[in-house]
Amino acid sequence: MHVTFSETELAFQEEVRAFFRDEYPDDIRAQVDAGEHLSPEDQVRWQKILHARGWAGINWPVEYGGTGWTPVQKYIYAREEGYANAPLMIPFGVNMVGPVIYTFGSDEQKQRFLPDILASNVWWCQGYSEPGAGSDLASLKTKADLVGDHYVVNGTKTWTTLGQHADWIFCLVRTSTDVARRQEGISFLLIDMKSPGISVKPIILLDGTHEVNEIHFDNVEVPVDNLVGEEGKGWTYGKVLLQHERTNSANTFRSAYRLRKLREQAAESVRGAPPLANDRNFMRRLAAVEVDLKSLEYIELRTLAAVASGKAPGPESSFLKMIGTEIVQAIDSLYMDAAGYYALPYRPEAGVGENNEHNTSLNYFNHRKVTIFAGSNEIQKNIIAKHVLGL
């Protein structure tokens, strides 16, 4: 039992570290450090830098342009990326629809979609949730009727993150209601957002951001060629995707970065006040989150090691999602409390507060979503109860 890296792995770590030091643009770094949301242009610019280095498809097979890295390399990469506080990839293309297409799609679909996903030439969004289908996703009602060589799609998708910028959407739609289980009769469709009949309506979140949307489909025609895999098997494909999404929600090393920064900040006096490090209660809360985070890091490592030895990642991804998101929220809470009164100004025009303190409360509010999305943490508990504990 050991966690030391081999010479080759250490060299790789150096390579990754150098990349983030040299290639991560200062102007983007400044925005991320300040807790700002990136513009779509900056987001795409960063993803194209990764692509140019050949590192856009970390988990993709080599034949589709992926890295072919070992689990240890992926871990090293994730750690360096987190410590650099690099932007999160917009996951919908590379981490979600990409793996579904290369696993279940036709050769034609692979050629048509995968290169543009990897190169961030096309912006994807996710059409899963509906107004009546949140945690109970299998109750979705958006229907796709086969008419000749195309489907006619009608219904509403919601919580569509950054759908206002999207070129394409992948959707779970109902292609049959004559089924024994509600999970059957659901299909996985790729839909061009420019199709006639699609309308996008913003939903403004509690922090005032336009991050999510409601998307209406009114007799939208979708070529049958855009069906991924078999009709009626969409639920199975969608579950594979969600496991990827959950693993990616752990955010271990970004949380490590934020905690380290907070400890540094706590040692300094702000506005002439005594350093927060003198506040025993605050420091005890901070230390408790550090312990949780260290355990998360080693849950992740042990999961990785299991994968490296050939075991499939399973419902453990639910643990990573659950614990990881609780830690994100605990850190948000600490940052907001660290800012004191200066967490209150809302998007001030002129410099108010230090260290972008006004973003601390906005992050706190915005990140309520993390324990809700990708299957709420309560749904994760249901999954573990059923699939791990056998209840």
Add this chain to the structure above:
Amino acid sequence: MDFSLNEVQAMLADSVDKFIANEYDFDTRQGYAGSATGFSADAWATMAELGWTAVPFSEEDGGFGGSPVDMMVLMQHLARGLVVEPYLANVILAGGILQRIATPEQKERWLQPMMTGELHATLAFNEPQARFELASIATTASREGDDWVINGHKGIVLNGDTADIIIVPARTSGDERDTSGITLFAVGSDAKGVSRNTYATVDGLRAAEVHLDNVPIASDAMLGEVDAGFAALDATIDEATLAICAEAVGIMKVLTDKTVEYSKSRVQFGVPIGTFQELQHRMVDMLSACEKAQSLLVWAVMAYADGGEEAKRAVSSIKYLIGTDGRRLGEDAVQIHGGMGVTWELDVAHYFKRLTAIGTLFGNADFHLDKLAS
């Protein structure tokens, strides 16, 4: 990077599991715990024969040169049987001090007989006024020619009733909480001036209040250098802390398994209680606590073995987690077992009590969180 057990560790785990399966069921354990000495001399002899009492010691000292990971494996598996034999007191506490600072002659006199099971030893790491501060030592040792005289009161001395030798940290200079000025002595429990008030602890083990009243100590019973005993004491308690945390993680897993099993068989309102979502989520929390604790333990043991600046943080981190998540897990296990959970008859209550006692031993969660916060 590798989290698998090596061949020796796998064999060790297997040998402990077999011992518990074949010779140490719960009723047997209860019998031993309720006996006059609180454990079985035969079981202790078996553990020595199997070599477990020699695991952490160097080959030079007659041991197996086991690593901290080996100890973690051993303790996690012993935990499953709630073993009451004095492994912690003898091997980890007394053995920990002796292997660090005893002379070859002293090792021959005390360490080797301890490994073979002929001699029982313990470490008096606590005093009544100390709460969890290891350096809070009011017991004094003063020179009497070449020899020493010890006066003081040691509290909660684990297996203090059966120990032949009690290792006593005493103040030879400095103030009550100074880390310097502490010297360690091997005190025979039958020495003149030693009196013991012995009792059972809530987890079924034994301890004693040891009073030392003008106890004469020969110079060859002093361990290590004068005034410089704290480093060995501190390192031994760190290792003991990791060991009981490994034991705690083993217990947490047993309690989780037993609780899930029970919830599948216990029927109320016409259905197994495990079908209720409130209970399911609590059991997921228990499993989550096991995952967290096992993962943090692995880190802590390896970070401690590396000996870097993270070593101290590692010990306090895992102890804090056991003291919080572990305690909650034990409480939930009892709660889900309902009325059965609060009976003496069911093993669950006894796992719970040991887990709770571990939460306090060598500093509770508040004590260790405070260290992490500074």
